[in-house]
Each structure stands twice: as C-alpha cells, then as structure tokens.
Amino acid sequence: MTKTDILNPSEMEYEDTLKGKYLVFSLGKEMYGMEIRYITEIIGIQPITEVPEMPKYVKGITNLRGKIIPIIDARLRFRKEIREYDGRTCIIVLEIDDISIGLIVDSVVEVLTMQDEDISSPPDVGKGHCNYIKGIGKVGGSITLLLDCQKLLTDDELEEINASL
Numbered sequence: 118m119t120k121t122d123i124l125n126p127s128e129m130e131y132e133d134t135l136k137g138k139y140l141v142f143s144l145g146k147e148m149y150g151m152e153i154r155y156i157t158e159i160i161g162i163q164p165i166t167e168v169p170e171m172p173k174y175v176k177g178i179t180n181l182r183g184k185i186i187p188i189i190d191a192r193l194r195f196r197k198e199i200r201e202y203d204g205r206t207c208i209i210v211l212e213i214d215d216i217s218i219g220l221i222v223d224s225v226v227e228v229l230t231m232q233d234e235d236i237s238s239p240p241d242v243g244k245g246h247c248n249y250i251k252g253i254g255k256v257g258g259s260i261t262l263l264l265d266c267q268k269l270l271t272d273d274e275l276e277e278i279n280a281s282l
Contacts, residue, residue: 137230139254141261142209142222144192145200148261149222150229150254155266157210157217159225162202163188175278179208179219186210187278188219194269213266216275229256236263 139150140159160181165188167177174193178185188208192200205224210217236252239262251265270278 137232139229139231139261139263140209141226141229142191143224143226144195144197144222148226148259149191149264150231150261151209151211151264151266153228155211155213157212160208160210160219162206162208162221163219171278172274176221181210181217181219184217186217186219188221189269190221192221192223194220211266211269213269214275216279218270218278220269229254229261231256231261231263 135152135154138153140153140156141148141150143149163179163181165177165179168175168187171177174190176188176190176193179188192198200223202221206221207225208219208221209225210219231254235256236254239250239253249265249268250262251268252263254261254263
C-alpha cells in the first residue's frame with residue numbers, strides 16, 4: 118500500500134499545492150528558505166523564558182496559546198552576529214516530527230515557488246558543516262539558501278530541548 122492509497126483526494130491536492138513552495142526570510146543580507154509544509158504560523162516576538170543550561174542559540178521557551186515551545190534564534194544557530202530585535206523581527210513556528218519549534222528571524226520576505234531546475238545542490242565543504250542546507254535556490258538574480266528543516270537540530274539537540282521542557 119502506498120501513501121497515495123491512504124490519502125483522500127483533498128489531502129493529495131493539499132500536498133501538491135505545497136510542492137515547491139518556500140517561505141523566504143532574511144538574516145542580514147542573506148536570504149534563507151524553508152519548505153512551507155513545515156510552517157504552522159508566523160508570529161511577532163513573544164515573551165521568552167530562559168531555560169538554564171541550554172545551547173546558546175536556544176533563547177528559551179514561550180507559551181503559545183497554552184502550548185510550550187522552544188525558541189531558537191536563527192542568527193545564533195547559524196553563527197551570525199547578534200542583532201537587536203526590531204519591528205520586523207518575527208518567529209516562524211515550525212512543526213518538525215510532531216515537535217513545535219519557534220525560529221527567530223530578522224524578517225519574513227515572501228513565499229516563492231521554485232521548480233527543481235531552480236535548485237542546485239550545496240557545495241561540499243566538508244562533513245557536518247552546514248548539513249542543514251539542502252539546496253541553493255536561484256530565482257532571478259538572487260540566491261536563497263534552502264534549509265532542511267529536519268536537520269536544523271540534531272537528534273541529540275532535540276532530545277536535550279525536549280528533556281528540559
């Protein structure tokens with residue numbers, strides 16, 4: 118039995134409408150994209166409660182309509198310079214393997230549709246380095262680094278975050 122045997126027609130149409138769609142966000146001058154299917158919502162900066170002994174990029178947790186979710190600062194996760202949050206700073210809420218995670222970004226730019234021919238493999242710069250970059254999107258004259266949401270956090274990091282919640 119295949120997945121298409123299990124899905125009803127409306128679920129198949131939903132999956133097809135999300136194929137090739139990426140939410141693009143900025144961190145400074147760089148653009149990053151992630152598959153829209155992982156995103157549940159985009160919210161403004163919320164009060165964040167620090168949790169002791171977490172990795173530096175985990176800013177803490179927040180209460181989102183009764184659900185406690187960990188908040189990760191994308192700038193810190195990607196080893197970028199810290200920047201003060203402003204009116205455009207927001208949190209992208211992702212659902213990864215039934216775990217909700219908030220990702221703080223400088224700003225959300227747009228939703229882009231990219232065909233397979235618009236996406237190149239990332240350059241091989243050594244094992245373990247930037248394994249969360251799954252491709253490079255080329256639309257017009259701009260480049261968007263496409264993230265693999267499944268690899269934003271390692272299994273050990275997910276386990277450490279879950280243990281603290």
